Amino acid sequence: MNVIEIKNLTKTYGSSRGIEDVSFSVEEGEIFGFIGPNGAGKSTTLRTMLSIIYPTSGSVTIFGKDSVKDAPEIKKEIGYLPSEVFYYDNMRVKDLLKYSASFYKKDCRKRIAEMAEIMDLDLNKKIDDLSYGNRKKVGIVQGLLHEPKLIILDEPTGGLDPLMQQKFFELLKEENRKGATILFSSHILSEVQKMCDRVAIIKEGRIIAVEKISTLKENNHKKIRIETKIPVDAAIFEFTGVTNVEQDENTISFLYSGDINVIMQKLAGIELANLWVEEPDLEEIFMHYYEKEE
Numbered sequence: 001m002n003v004i005e006i007k008n009l010t011k012t013y014g015s016s017r018g019i020e021d022v023s024f025s026v027e028e029g030e031i032f033g034f035i036g037p038n039g040a041g042k043s044t045t046l047r048t049m050l051s052i053i054y055p056t057s058g059s060v061t062i063f064g065k066d067s068v069k070d071a072p073e074i075k076k077e078i079g080y081l082p083s084e085v086f087y088y089d090n091m092r093v094k095d096l097l098k099y100s101a102s103f104y105k106k107d108c109r110k111r112i113a114e115m116a117e118i119m120d121l122d123l124n125k126k127i128d129d130l131s132y133g134n135r136k137k138v139g140i141v142q143g144l145l146h147e148p149k150l151i152i153l154d155e156p157t158g159g160l161d162p163l164m165q166q167k168f169f170e171l172l173k174e175e176n177r178k179g180a181t182i183l184f185s186s187h188i189l190s191e192v193q194k195m196c197d198r199v200a201i202i203k204e205g206r207i208i209a210v211e212k213i214s215t216l217k218e219n220n221h222k223k224i225r226i227e228t229k230i231p232v233d234a235a236i237f238e239f240t241g242v243t244n245v246e247q248d249e250n251t252i253s254f255l256y257s258g259d260i261n262v263i264m265q266k267l268a269g270i271e272l273a274n275l276w277v278e279e280p281d282l283e284e285i286f287m288h289y290y291e292k293e294e
Ligand SMILES: Nc1ncnc2c1ncn2[C@@H]1O[C@H](COP(=O)(O)OP(=O)(O)OP(=O)(O)O)[C@@H](O)[C@H]1O
Pocket: 013, 016, 017, 018, 019, 036, 037, 038, 039, 040, 041, 042, 043, 044, 045, 083, 187
């Protein structure tokens, strides 16, 4: 079952582009990554889904319900962490969270205490006195305190130190194990690679690929790096399946997708000093996708 279905979603801001014809679905129980550079349209997509802003055209259904018409009902089941959090600075953390919890017909006290403990958040502090990272933690607890079935995170890790990021990811994975579906927007590839099952890549307002992380990584791409005894012209690697060729004196590296025997035959004709065959990281694959589109 699809928890989210986005169909031909377009949002323009006056005459300027927001997103164009965005379509993808997120299945129940998935951790789905939404990745693209700054200004690509991630926040616009998420805000439109949540009816914070309204679509110019197209539709979003969440739990089979219309995101605009059924917004109040849907929102009860969603935990949303916006990319920037703003609060009434004078409030204490516990009062803000108590107020947030009052919107749900649930006793959230135990959950708030548990998460504050995990995230090392002092509930008695005034929001005014918190650092950026600690404010982010408040946002996380606020987004998750009602144990939502769908968690939507817009660039959630900004300001968190590596230890806190790890704790936060563990918290999310635990929610996922308990059945929550997660949509995770980021421009940081390593965290998407670590967390997500599938990913949609957005560029200049349009979706350019929706892939399983495992497919993206495998997809028969190998990262090959050679060191030669004498300088070799990298142009010999300009053939089908080879991309991202880089040369630095006697070292040449490239991505290869295709029959491994073809590349072995090429290499057999060169006097090598060393050879490395590695799995490319997501960053390299991602750049490859981008280049393909230009
Ligand atoms: N309120 C607005 N008014 C006008 N244009 C906007 C508005 N919000 C976003 N845009 C434009 O829409 C496009 C998509 O922006 P969006 O914030 O959705 O991107 P993003 O992928 O979330 O990037 P970032 O990581 O920088 O937040 C950008 O060109 C941006 O300038």
